[in-house]
Structure formats: structure tokens, C-alpha cells
Amino acid sequence: MKKRLTPKTIEALPPATGKRYEVHDLLLPGLHVRVSSNGRKVFYVSKRFNGRMKRIKIGAWPILSLHDARDEARRILRDIELGQFDETTSDEKQVVPTFGEVVPQFIELYARPRTKDWKGTERILEKFSRLNTRPIDQVKRADIVRVLDVIVASGAPFRANRALAAVKKLMNWCVDRGMIEMSPVTGLRPPTKEIARDRVLSDDELIACWHAGESEGYPFAQFLWLLILTGQRRGEVSGMRWSELDIEKRLWTLPAKRAKNATSHIVPLASLAISILNSVPRLEGSDLVFTTNGVTPISGFGRFKQRLDEAVGLDAEDWRFHDLRRTMATNMAMMRVQPHIIEAVLNHKTGIVSGVAATYNRHAYLDEKREALGQWAENLIQLPGFHSQGSGAKSMIGTKMSGKLDFVPQRTS
CATH class of the missing domain: 3.30.160.390 (Integrase, DNA-binding domain)
Structure with missing residues (x-):
């Protein structure tokens, strides 16, 4: 031909x-x-x-x-x-790239266009840096296993699982590109068996976390409170933009480019959430809600969690920020919120309207989500001990009106 x-x-x-x-x-x-x-x-x-x-x-x-x-x-x-x-x-000579030369190509051509956390993948693959000088077609299964064993021995067995997943994608990409004939890690099982987390914070733990946040002040106090009230992911809340918020309509529109599942998500905001946002100082020239420099979102979550653990007395290894999502979802189920509404609030794929309906109905279950999140906020406020400490919560809570809790927005400079 x-x-x-x-x-x-x-x-x-x-x-x-x-x-x-x-x-x-x-x-x-x-x-x-x-x-x-x-x-x-x-x-x-x-x-x-x-x-x-x-x-x-x-x-x-x-x-x-x-x-x-x-x-x-x-x-x-x-x-x-x-x-x-x-x-x-x-005679039929071909220069074979090394492992260290292939990784940047993989990140640039595959991971970066397809994966939001491509930088995380890049960091994970750095664990295999001892193989950087090895020609990619000479990387053996035993080489990968030795690296995984070191990660497990360092006390991070689940990170070893993540490392294996990343290097599997890399090697499969190399097969597709014709660099190697067969992946050396095909069929290799994860080093550690993972068990799905089911940690749910008790009412006392939740209230203790809330009050521990009060001593932090901006930006971590408001960040923590909105994490609890909205049930959204840590990175989604910490990266919140003012341009995503409609305070008057009490809506937060999370764009697809920032959502983990790449699906635009509308989060109705309870009155307490609006009051918290109204207490946030707005840095001139910055669109970020939670920032210390006006340029990048807040970071240092590990140190923040350590301070919470010390204040609340929680076991650092026993819970994660992500467990707050599960805690909210569990409480909503106890309040008899329908499962598909809970899934929609969490922006899980199973709760997303798909196909043509998704194109014409971006406000799917909006009223139901607003009611569910409002009930969750009201349930939180009525927990014993919510009003007993600090002044942060008290200053934002108004009085009962028409049989339901309402909240008076207060904005500080």
C-alpha cells in the first residue's frame, strides 16, 4: 500500500x-x-x-x-x-527510551489531558525514580515489586496500591505506543487489600469538630463549616470561587472542570451556609473564597487536621475529611431523604441525570437538594452542644421564624 x-x-x-x-x-x-x-x-x-x-x-x-x-x-x-x-x-538499531524519559511523555500526552489529579500521578511515579536510567523495555516485574515493597514497609500500604495503579497505566500506555511488547505488571495484584471506609462521625464528634474550627478563624473555620454543611469534596470546597456563587439565589455552581467526575454540579446553600459566606473577608482582585494570598486556594490540610485532632481528641488515623461527606449522607438517610436525592447532593454519578435530560435539566432535583441540605443544617443546629461553645455559630444564627430556623446574614470586613 x-x-x-x-x-x-x-x-x-x-x-x-x-x-x-x-x-x-x-x-x-x-x-x-x-x-x-x-x-x-x-x-x-x-x-x-x-x-x-x-x-x-x-x-x-x-x-x-x-x-x-x-x-x-x-x-x-x-x-x-x-x-x-x-x-x-x-542494522535495525533503535534507541529505546529510559523509564525516566517515558514518565514525562506519559504525563504530558496521557495523564494531563485526561486526569484532573495528573500532578498526583506525577508524584506517585516519582516513587519509581530508582528505575529512571533503565531502558523501558528492560523494566521487569520484580523491579516494580521491589519498589512497592519499600512503600509498604514505610507504613503506607494504600499508597503502594495507588503506585501500582499508576505504573500499570504507564506500562499499558507504553504497550499502546509500541515502546514495549508486553506490560511487566499485567495481572499483578495490589500489595494490600483495601476495605471500603465506613467511618461516620458521631453527633458529639461532629459538634466538637465544628467548635474546634471556631478557634482557627478565617480561612479554615469557614472552610470546615462549609465542608460539613454542603458535603462536597475537600478540593471542591477549598477551591470555591466567588464567581461560582449566587448569594441572592443561594446557589453554588461547581463547574465541570473543578468537579471530580467532570460534571457540573449545582449545590443549594442553606441559610447558615450563606451566613458563613457573608462572614468571609473578600480579598481585592481575587476570585478565591478561601485563600491567604489571593492567588492560590488554601492548603496545609494535614497540619489543620492535626490541630483538629488535638482539639477534639480524635485518633488521626481513624478519620479523614472525606468522612464528613459520609456523615452527612448517613444523617440524611436517617432523616428519610431519598437515596437518589442524597446521591444528587453528593454529585455521585449514580445520582446524575444523564443523556438528553442532562443537557436540558442542569437544575435536576434542585428543590429536593435544597430541602435536603436545609434539613441537614437544621438538624446540625439542633444537636445538643451546638450553641454551648464559642461565639462563631451564635453570631450567625437568628431566631425561629414560621416554625423553621432562619438565619440572619452578617458580613464582616
């Missing part, structure tokens, strides 16, 4: 259904791409040498671009014509 090769042409070449096939370049005679049944695409150049046809391997696409392949093919053809071709060093 002959075609004028272009990057799009090569990208579109399907895997061989049986025996591998070749596509010859019309622009540079002798250059061709060989496509195998696993989709691997390799550049070769063919030329008669010393009375016989010689096929010389140039390299695998897309690690080697079409432009580079043509340049290398021209060099080889020129050397043959001039009698300068060294068969002993050029």
Missing part, C-alpha cells in the same frame, strides 16, 4: 487483522510504516545495499515523529548512496 504519509494518516492506520502490513510513503521512496496486530507502528527504510535489499529499522511512532523519521531515512539513504553506510551500527 502506498500513501503520502502524514501524522493523521499514521494515527488512523488500523491494527493488522492478521499478518502485519506496510504503508509506503509516496513523498520519500523507501520509507514505510509497518503496522502489527497490536496496533504498533514502526518506521523502516528499504534500500538495495551490497546487491541485496536491506530493511533498516528507524523507530516506533509516535515516540519518533514522522518528520524525524523522514530525516533519519534521508540520512541513511544518503549514506548508502555515498558508500558511507555502516551496516554494523545501523
